[in-house]
Amino acid sequence: MAFPQTVRLVEVGPRDGLQNEPEPIGTETKLALIDRLGAAGLTHIEAASFVSPKWVPQMADHREVMQGLTRRQGISYSALTPNLKGLEAALECGVDEVAVFGAASEAFSQKNINCSVAESLERFAPVLERAREAKVRVRGYVSCVLGCPYEGEIAPAKVAEVSKALYEMGCYEVSLGDTIGVGTPLKAKRMLEAVARDVPMDKLAAHFHDTYGQALANLYAVLEEGVAVIDSSVAGLGGCPYAKGASGNVASEDVVYLLDGLGIESGIDLDDLAATGSWITQAIGRPNRSKASVALSAK
Ligand code: HMG
Ligand code: MG
Numbered sequence: 168m169a170f171p172q173t174v175r176l177v178e179v180g181p182r183d184g185l186q187n188e189p190e191p192i193g194t195e196t197k198l199a200l201i202d203r204l205g206a207a208g209l210t211h212i213e214a215a216s217f218v219s220p221k222w223v224p225q226m227a228d229h230r231e232v233m234q235g236l237t238r239r240q241g242i243s244y245s246a247l248t249p250n251l252k253g254l255e256a257a258l259e260c261g262v263d264e265v266a267v268f269g270a271a272s273e274a275f276s277q278k279n280i281n282c283s284v285a286e287s288l289e290r291f292a293p294v295l296e297r298a299r300e301a302k303v304r305v306r307g308y309v310s311c312v313l314g315c316p317y318e319g320e321i322a323p324a325k326v327a328e329v330s331k332a333l334y335e336m337g338c339y340e341v342s343l344g345d346t347i348g349v350g351t352p353l354k355a356k357r358m359l360e361a362v363a364r365d366v367p368m369d370k371l372a373a374h375f376h377d378t379y380g381q382a383l384a385n386l387y388a389v390l391e392e393g394v395a396v397i398d399s400s401v402a403g404l405g406g407c408p409y410a411k412g413a414s415g416n417v418a419s420e421d422v423v424y425l426l427d428g429l430g431i432e433s434g435i436d437l438d439d440l441a442a443t444g445s446w447i448t449q450a451i452g453r454p455n456r457s458k459a460s461v462a463l464s465a466k
Pocket of ligand 1: 222253
């Protein structure tokens with residue numbers, strides 16, 4: 168299969184990238200980050216997470232973030248909403264799009280959202296129904312698609328089963344999360360092939376964390392299979408609060424560098440994005456995990 172001509176990046180830095188930061192980050196800093204990402208050409212920005220502040224304190228200012236955005240035309244600002252309570256709050260704040268998040272691992276589901284996989288799907292059904300009424304699109308995440316911090320190996324058939332359930336429930340896109348970044352390219356391909364038998368390829372996104380340094384290689388593998396939506400985080404920020412040791416998402420700058428080199432259109436200005444990565448890492452005192460960004464800043 169040929170590479171896609173264009174790829175849509177979903178920037179998850181303001182949510183996945185920041186959710187694990189132990190020290191509170193000011194709402195103004197989050198808003199400035201979101202604005203700079205929009206200026207760099209990102210059209211899909213996951214801005215906040217309407218989850219319990221007891222579970223994820225860093226996302227407690229979700230309302231202020233969602234309401235404080237300086238909206239740019241053509242950008243979809245989304246948020247995680249694990250249940251109706253989260254969805255109602257996000258709708259009140261004028262969210263453009265929401266996401267529910269499930270897992271292909273029972274143990275991870277329990278740790279992350281305090282219920283079984285089957286219970287999570289039951290919980291998502293009214294969220295999708297209410298979102299449909301409000302004309303807000305819903306994305307579905309599946310975590311642990313290439314391995315689980317508690318259960319180890321995860322069968323591709325299980326990933327396919329949960330993905331299919333989310334898609335049939337009405338999620339317009341299913342994002343496949345290598346939550347702990349343990350995957351390797353052939354494994355990623357096999358998992359994708361299993362899922363693509365149940366969900367059309369153009370409804371799938373790759374959400375790869377880079378814990379073992381394999382994320383770009385895994386992305387190359389799934390791009391070859393026809394995946395055309397990639398989740399990434401500026402400067403490779405992040406880690407999952409319920410997956411100890413997991414590092415951030417693949418860095419957005421590195422993905423754009425790869426896409427540019429392959430002649431795949433993303434609409435993103437790499438220099439602007441790299442400058443944003445340098446700025447946010449300095450602002451929050453974190454290392455810049457984008458090699459492309461570090462190389463460009465050293466020029
Ligand atoms: P629970 O304790 O089972 O829920 O948590 P509950 O309904 O019994 O409520 C307990 C308390 O939470 C109550 O407050 C509720 O009001 C409150 P209390 O009465 O104790 O004061 N509550 C809420 N507050 C704000 N917003 C809400 C909300 N819902 C309940 N929406 C729940 C269930 C899902 C809420 C909880 O487990 C939770 O918040 N989990 C969040 C986990 C999370 O955010 N994880 C990180 C994001 S997922 C991820 O990073 C993976 C991804 O990137 C893909 C990948 O990499 O694989 C997406
Ligand atoms: Mg993630």
